[in-house]
Every structure is written in structure tokens, then in C-alpha cells.
Amino acid sequence: MNAQVEPLSGKEIEERLAELPGWSVKGELLRRHYLFHGHFPAAAMVLHIAQIQEELGHHADLTLGYNRIDIAVNTHSIGDRITHLDFGLARRIEDIAAGHGVR
Numbered sequence: 001m002n003a004q005v006e007p008l009s010g011k012e013i014e015e016r017l018a019e020l021p022g023w024s025v026k027g028e029l030l031r032r033h034y035l036f037h038g039h040f041p042a043a044a045m046v047l048h049i050a051q052i053q054e055e056l057g058h059h060a061d062l063t064l065g066y067n068r069i070d071i072a073v074n075t076h077s078i079g080d081r082i083t084h085l086d087f088g089l090a091r092r093i094e095d096i097a098a099g100h101g102v103r
């Protein structure tokens with residue numbers, strides 16, 4: 001699956017990170033965490049992200065804590081590298097974050 005997708009170069013990753021404040025790359029993972037004012041808003045955002053992931057056919061690892069979620073994503077189908085698919089999902093997540101009352 002997604003065999004046609006290429007890993008992004010370091011320069012491409014830097015350029016795309018510049019458009020996504022709060023997101024970072026560690027090794028071959030694109031990551032962010034969000035903090036909330038309680039558990040339900042954090043859980044609700046996880047469900048909203050799940051909906052987007054099913055729409056895109058691309059899925060991050062989501063860790064739900066009491067008042068935070070931790071997100072990490074790469075593209076499994078090409079050996080766990082960072083691709084435009086990961087940044088596309090990150091963009092979509094970032095676009096819903098304010099509406100979920102992240103602090």
C-alpha cells in the first residue's frame with residue numbers, strides 16, 4: 001500500500017514543519033501533544049481525529065491521558081518514514097484543535 005509515496009527530504013520536512021507550530025520530528029516520527037481542561041475534551045478530540053483518519057486512510061498513534069493526547073505518526077507502508085501523508089494528517093488535526101478547546 002502507498003508504495004508510490006516517497007519519504008520527504010530533511011529540507012522538505014523543515015519547510016512543512018514551519019507551517020505547523022507545535023509539531024516536531026523526532027527520528028522518523030512526526031509528533032505533537034495537546035493539553036485540555038479535563039478528560040472529556042481530550043477524549044472527544046481523539047474521536048474526531050479517528051474520524052479524520054478513517055476519511056484519509058492514514059492513522060497516527062494516539063495516546064489519551066487525563067487531560068492530554070500525544071500524537072505520533074509516520075507512514076508504515078514505506079518502512080515507517082515521514083511522508084506528505086503524515087503532514088496532511090497533521091494539518092487536518094491542527095485545523096480542528098482550537099475548536100476542541102486546547103490550552
Ligand SMILES: C[C@H](O)[C@H](O)[C@H]1CNC2=NC(N)=NC(=O)C2=N1
Nearest residue numbers: 001057058059060074075076077
Ligand atoms: C489500506 C490502508 O489505507 C493502509 O493500510 C493505510 C492505513 N493507515 C496507515 N497509517 C499509517 N500511519 N501508515 C500507513 O502506511 C497506513 N496505511
